[in-house]
Amino acid sequence: MDREEINQIIRHMKSSIERFAITIKDLTAIVEVNKESMDGAFEEVDLFEVVEDVKQDLCNLIAVSNARIEVICNDSPWVHFPKKNFRSIIYNLLSNAIKYRSSERSPKVLVKLDRGVDGQVYLSIADNGIGVPDGTQDKMFMLFKRFHNYVEGSGLGLYIVKRMVDNANGEITVSSTLNEGTTFTIILASTYILAST
Numbered sequence: 001m002d003r004e005e006i007n008q009i010i011r012h013m014k015s016s017i018e019r020f021a022i023t024i025k026d027l028t029a030i031v032e033v034n035k036e037s038m039d040g041a042f043e044e045v046d047l048f049e050v051v052e053d054v055k056q057d058l059c060n061l062i063a064v065s066n067a068r069i070e071v072i073c074n075d076s077p078w079v080h081f082p083k084k085n086f087r088s089i090i091y092n093l094l095s096n097a098i099k100y101r102s103s104e105r106s107p108k109v110l111v112k113l114d115r116g117v118d119g120q121v122y123l124s125i126a127d128n129g130i131g132v133p134d135g136t137q138d139k140m141f142m143l144f145k146r147f148h149n150y151v152e153g154s155g156l157g158l159y160i161v162k163r164m165v166d167n168a169n170g171e172i173t174v175s176s177t178l179n180e181g182t183t184f185t186i187i188l189a190s191t192y193i194l195a196s197t
Contacts, residue, residue, distance in 0.1 A: 041082040047090075047113050047123075048077050054091045058098065067098045067107040075115045079123070079188070085164045090125075092157040093184055097127035102179065126183040131176045140174055 051071050055062060062069070079086065094109060101107040107127060114122040132140065141162040161184075165172045169189050176182040 041085075042080050043083055045079050045081050045083045045086045046077050047071065047073060047079060047111070050083075050087050050090050051094070051111055054087065054094055057091065058095055061095065061098050065098050065101055065107050067101070067109065069094065069109045069111065071111045071113075073113045075113075077113060079113070079121055081168065081188070085168075089161050089164055089186070092161050093125040096157065097125060097129060097182070100127070100129045100182070102128065102130050121186075121188040123186040123188070124183055126181060128181040131178040131180055131182050133178055141172070 048071055051069065055069060061067070090111075094111075097109045098107050105128060107129060110124075110126045112122075112124045112126070114124075116122060141158050162172055165186055165188075171187045173185050173187075174182060175185075
């Protein structure tokens with residue numbers, strides 16, 4: 001066995017170890033979100049502040065893709081929710097909206113917060129990306145489910161988002177049109193809302 005063959009074996013081993021480490025990290029995240037108790041963790045969270053914070057984390061992706069992100073609140077921007085979880089939700093949905101962009105246009109993402117007459121919060125994140133085929137939307141929140149293998153990811157983000165929303169007795173839905181875009185809508189019950197000024 002020559003040196004190049006040995007180096008190739010070492011590279012394969014390193015790659016396997018890296019993939020295994022990522023899998024362990026993903027499984028740890030799943031365990032944490034599954035066991036997490038929402039009791040006592042709620043606080044006032046400003047949507048504008050969270051989006052700006054997430055945009056800083058995604059600044060390279062935003063710059064490379066020339067993405068535009070707009071935030072609209074028809075009432076108060078405050079939501080009563082665990083801040084870490086709310087940030088994770090926004091991060092996952094915004095990063096997906098940009099990663100799954102169309103090659104034909106720059107990504108545009110609209111984050112919108114509305115309050116219903118019933119006191120519920122309606123948070124939607126809409127993009128103009130590649131979308132997903134009809135009949136697959138209900139599978140998007142399944143563990144490790146992915147529809148586009150050419151985009152880097154583990155298929156874990158949307159599962160975690162759904163778990164966090166479920167843990168807050170909320171609801172998340174998705175509508176998507178292939179080659180036009182995708183909209184995620186999160187509905188939070190009035191008991192989880194803080195209508196702050």
